[in-house]
Amino acid sequence: EKGGYEHFMLKEIHQQPQTLADCMRGRLSLEAPYVKLGGVDEYEKTISNAKRFIIAACGTSWHAGLIGEYLFEDLARIPVEVEYASELRYRNPIIQEGDVVIALSQSGETADTLAALELAKDKGAMLYGVVNAVGSSIARLTDAGSYIHAGPEIGVASTKAFTGQVALLTMMAISLGYKRGRIPNSYFHKLISELHNIPAKIERALRCEEQIKYIAKEIKDRQNALYLGRGFNFPVALEGALKLKEISYIHAEGYPAAEMKHGPIALIDEEMPVIVIATNRSAYDKVVSNIQEVKARKGMVIAVVTEGEKTISEMADYTIEIPDTEEPLTPLLSVIPLQLLSYHIAVMRGCNVDQPRNLAKSVTVE
């Protein structure tokens, strides 16, 4: 059942080249080229003319939603708000006809997300589901949607569902951006061919596993960890921190890298490992200076960089290389080493990786 892997989580991490290929199959064509999402095409007018998108989700799915915000804003120029479903449902939120509410959920059964959708429906919004579990409550309640086709996710810590959600939102943003005339032809082609290459690049990113085990040994007895990222990779920092908390019980926080100096820098000393996602071309110099600030305070820096990167590799204690891609697609690659890192740290600490204490796979009560 675990396909030769020690845990479901490890199997699911390694399945990602395949699950993402499944997610994109039939939806993406290099030759034409096109991006086709049944749910989006069916409601094209409503979605394309939406005044704004409201993304509602919990936990890891909420992190995928934050990446969605960057994607829709950057590629399709659609205003987006990302909400914790648990907050949205109790806030008397301003939701109107013309709004599209996108629910992200692996299980399709999360009580808070379902309740937020019921509320949005009453207020006249169109509901779109990005769901893994076929035929689940959220899939049934929404007007339209797209399955991510990740297959059953057994490990409590979500991995392949996260990348599936991000890939789906990426396809949606590219498709809408193109239809709305916000993406020039050449960039459209480039994004499609890069997306097509993502499964093979994840395969390559997974090769860092031996190195990750080595780094995991260095971190496993620490009390805290800090994750930093910017732009598209800020939500990946949040996700890396959540993965570590959930399965290894090490306290971790994710921050936008530039926020460090507004508080968290006070925590940095020789005991603090800082995991920095440093793949963004657009804020490269700024991330370099964040790393210098950490090193000046004797923090341990683990940097996730683009293959061939030199400057950061010389400054960081450890560097993990991932393949280059277009910036909006980097989260699909940068999250891979963070998933592996949390997994191996948890195993070394003797934790129950697939069923961490106090957690359930789907939270069907408040």
Ligand code: F6R
């Ligand atoms: C994280 C995790 C949870 C879920 C959250 C939402 O690894 O498993 O944070 O992401 O409970 O669940 P779904 O996506 O099923 O609505």
